Each structure stands twice: as C-alpha cells, then as structure tokens.
Amino acid sequence: MRKLQHISIYDFALSNGQTKSIDLTYQIFGQALHTAPIVLINHALTGNSNVTGINGWWNDVVGDQNIIDTQKYTILCFNIPGNGFDSKEENLIDNYKDFTVNDIAKIFEIGLYTLNIDSIHTVIGTSLGGGITWHLAVNNPNLFDNIVVVASHWKADDWLIGNVFIQDNILNNSNRPIEDARMHAMTFYRTATSFNHKFNNLKEANYYAIENWLQYHGNTLKNRFQLSSYKLMNHLLKTIEVAKTEEEFISKASKISGQIHLITINTDGLFLSDHNWDTYIQLKPKKENISISEIKSIHGHDAFLIEFEQLSKILKPIFQYSNLNKEALTKYKQAAS
Structure with missing residues (x-):
C-alpha cells in the first residue's frame, strides 16, 4: 500500500461556526505529483484513499494500463476525516452531526492548496464521494477539466434522508450497531431482483443463503470500521x-x-x-458541455462496483491520454525532466 501522508489543518471553521483541527490524510498513486495530469478520486461511504494496489477498492478501474492508468496519471485520493483509515483513535469524530459534505469539500480544497495544485484533469466521485465532487466543482468552477459524478446527486432527497435517519437510529440503538446497520444498508445498495437472482431461495444448513450473506457483510464491516466513522459517513449523505x-x-x-x-x-x-436525468435536461440548455450515461444493471446502487465493463466503456473517452492538449502535455513533460 502506498504511504499514507498527512496534512494538519488547524482551527477549521465548520458550517455551524464551530472550529475543529483536522488531520487530513491522503495517498498518491501513479506518477509523481506535478509531473502528470492529476485525477482526484473521492471515495464512497465505507471507502478510503486506497483506490488501487493491495486491497485497493477500485483496482478494476485504477491501475497499470487500466482506464485510469497509473503510468499516465497522478492519482490523488483524500480520506474523509474521521473515516478511521489512519487507525488513530484521536482522529475519530464523535460530534458527527456538526459536519456537512460542504465542510468536507472545503477541507479537501485546503489539501489541494497545500499541495500546490491549481489544475486537475478529472475529479471523480462515487456515491457519497459524488456528492463531495458536486460541492468541489461548484465551489471551484475553474479547477477541473472534467467532473465525473457516479451514482450520486447534487442534493439528498427525502428517500435518502429517510434511509439515513433509519441507519442513524440503528447505529445509536442496536446492540450490534455496525453489523445491523450494514445489513440494512445492503438491502438498498442492491435490488430485490439482484438478491433473487443471486440466491434463489438457497438454504445452507439452517439458514437461507441471503441471511448468511448479510451476516458476512455485517461482520466484515465490523472488523474494519469504527462505529463513530459509520455514524459520520452515514450522516454526511443527508447533508449533500x-x-x-x-x-x-x-x-x-x-x-x-x-x-x-x-x-x-x-x-x-x-x-x-x-x-x-432531470439534472441533465435542466442544465443542458445552460451548459453545453454536460453528458449523461446510464449503467444498465439488476444490481442497483452497487453496480458501480460490479459492472466494470460498462463503467470502463463510459470512462474510456475521458481518460484517453491523446485527448490532453499539447500545451498540457508539454508542461507535464517539462516538470518531469
């Protein structure tokens, strides 16, 4: 795994007026910073900065000769503060309801400024990370050449807010908070058709296969995620x-x-x-350079982690190295020499 690096941010002003010192951690993959076009990846709820390599959560997309090619790009990913990936208990966040997605976006902006980054080829975010991506793009309208939002939206709707509310109650009231919340979450990350196709009422000993599968996902998350981290990440969803x-x-x-x-x-x-689709239709008359693509899948929200062939086909034109203008390529080659 690439070295986890740190940026100390003191007295960051939250949206509610409170201040908080933040230890922002990140990883860089591929080419050295400022020697190649930069791709900023914003991770999802239980994700982290380890996008590729050993235990990389997006190895099918990011890597040597993959769609986001580590031989051609600098890949940067910040951890959402409080996600626990640095294994430092002192950096966990208990006052999770004080934070918003826009706070996270502004923290990432400080990280970019600290790293002297003033131009980014692509920012891409999935799910919760897509919400962060929207906030970053609106806050910094000239920073990104490409803004890629995957399985997300610019505003949490009542359905999402309701699910966050249920999750929050499970996390605060259950005797097995992480396991139970995760099992509940898996039912709206997938679909009924996906479950029925996968399990077909199969029984294993005294349990249905679906029950064992849900227990597995609950226990797996319990073994790698902190309760305070889950509370924070879940809460952030409704603040998009x-x-x-x-x-x-x-x-x-x-x-x-x-x-x-x-x-x-x-x-x-x-x-x-x-x-x-509504966003696309409404924004297109005001902004010509917007496109929309749809992944077809029975698997629901998690399809962005499953349907890699479709996703790669959609992303390929964005990350074709030949699409970079000559001026940009010359700048990076000079920096690398």
Whole structure:
C-alpha cells in the first residue's frame, strides 16, 4: 500500500461556526505529483484513499494500463476525516452531526492548496464521494477539466434522508450497531431482483443463503470500521446540498467551466436515476458541455462496483491520454525532466 501522508489543518471553521483541527490524510498513486495530469478520486461511504494496489477498492478501474492508468496519471485520493483509515483513535469524530459534505469539500480544497495544485484533469466521485465532487466543482468552477459524478446527486432527497435517519437510529440503538446497520444498508445498495437472482431461495444448513450473506457483510464491516466513522459517513449523505432550489443549482452549476459527466444506474435505489436525468435536461440548455450515461444493471446502487465493463466503456473517452492538449502535455513533460 502506498504511504499514507498527512496534512494538519488547524482551527477549521465548520458550517455551524464551530472550529475543529483536522488531520487530513491522503495517498498518491501513479506518477509523481506535478509531473502528470492529476485525477482526484473521492471515495464512497465505507471507502478510503486506497483506490488501487493491495486491497485497493477500485483496482478494476485504477491501475497499470487500466482506464485510469497509473503510468499516465497522478492519482490523488483524500480520506474523509474521521473515516478511521489512519487507525488513530484521536482522529475519530464523535460530534458527527456538526459536519456537512460542504465542510468536507472545503477541507479537501485546503489539501489541494497545500499541495500546490491549481489544475486537475478529472475529479471523480462515487456515491457519497459524488456528492463531495458536486460541492468541489461548484465551489471551484475553474479547477477541473472534467467532473465525473457516479451514482450520486447534487442534493439528498427525502428517500435518502429517510434511509439515513433509519441507519442513524440503528447505529445509536442496536446492540450490534455496525453489523445491523450494514445489513440494512445492503438491502438498498442492491435490488430485490439482484438478491433473487443471486440466491434463489438457497438454504445452507439452517439458514437461507441471503441471511448468511448479510451476516458476512455485517461482520466484515465490523472488523474494519469504527462505529463513530459509520455514524459520520452515514450522516454526511443527508447533508449533500449544493443548492436549496433547482433554480439556484442551475445558476451555480452553469458556471462550472469543465465538462460534467453524469453516470447513473437505471436500478439505483439510493440516488435515483430519474433525478440525474432531470439534472441533465435542466442544465443542458445552460451548459453545453454536460453528458449523461446510464449503467444498465439488476444490481442497483452497487453496480458501480460490479459492472466494470460498462463503467470502463463510459470512462474510456475521458481518460484517453491523446485527448490532453499539447500545451498540457508539454508542461507535464517539462516538470518531469
């Protein structure tokens, strides 16, 4: 695993006016910083900065000669503060309801500034990371050449907020909070069709296969995730809100200079596909350089972790190295020499 690096941020002002010192951790993969085009990846709820390599959660997309090629790009991924990936108990966050996704975006912005990054080829985020991506793009409309939002949206809807509320109650009231919350979450990360196709009422000893599978996922997360981290990450989902109204969103998003790529999933039960299509239809008249693609899958929200062939086909044109302009390539080659 690539070395986990740290940026100390003192007295960061949260949206609610409180201040908090933050230890922002990150990993860099591929080419050295400032020697190649940069790809910023924003991870999902139980994800982390380890996007590729040993235990990399996105090895099928990021790596040597993969779609996001570590031979051609610098890949940067910050950990959402409090996700516990640094294994330091003192960096966990108990006052999780004080934080918003926009706070996380601003913390990442400080990280980029500290690393002297003023231009990014692509920012890409999945699920919760997609919400962070929207906030970053609106806050920094000229920073990114490409903005890729996968299985997410610019605003949490009532369905998502309701599920976050149920998860929060499980996490605060269950005797097995992580296991039970994770099992519940898996039912809306997938679909009924996906479950029925996978398990077909199969029984193993005295349990249905679906029950064993849910228990496995609950126990696996319990062994690698802190309760406070789960509470924070879950809470952040409902704070995704680039704008209060669609009109305000259109006004903000239309000012983004980079190409926006929306990638939705037709069966997503967490971030509904219809919302992304509505966003595309509403924003297109104001912003020509926006596109939308849809992954077709029975697997629901988790399809972005399953349907790699479809996802890679969608991402390929964005990460074709030949698409970089000559001026950018010359700059990176000079920096590397």
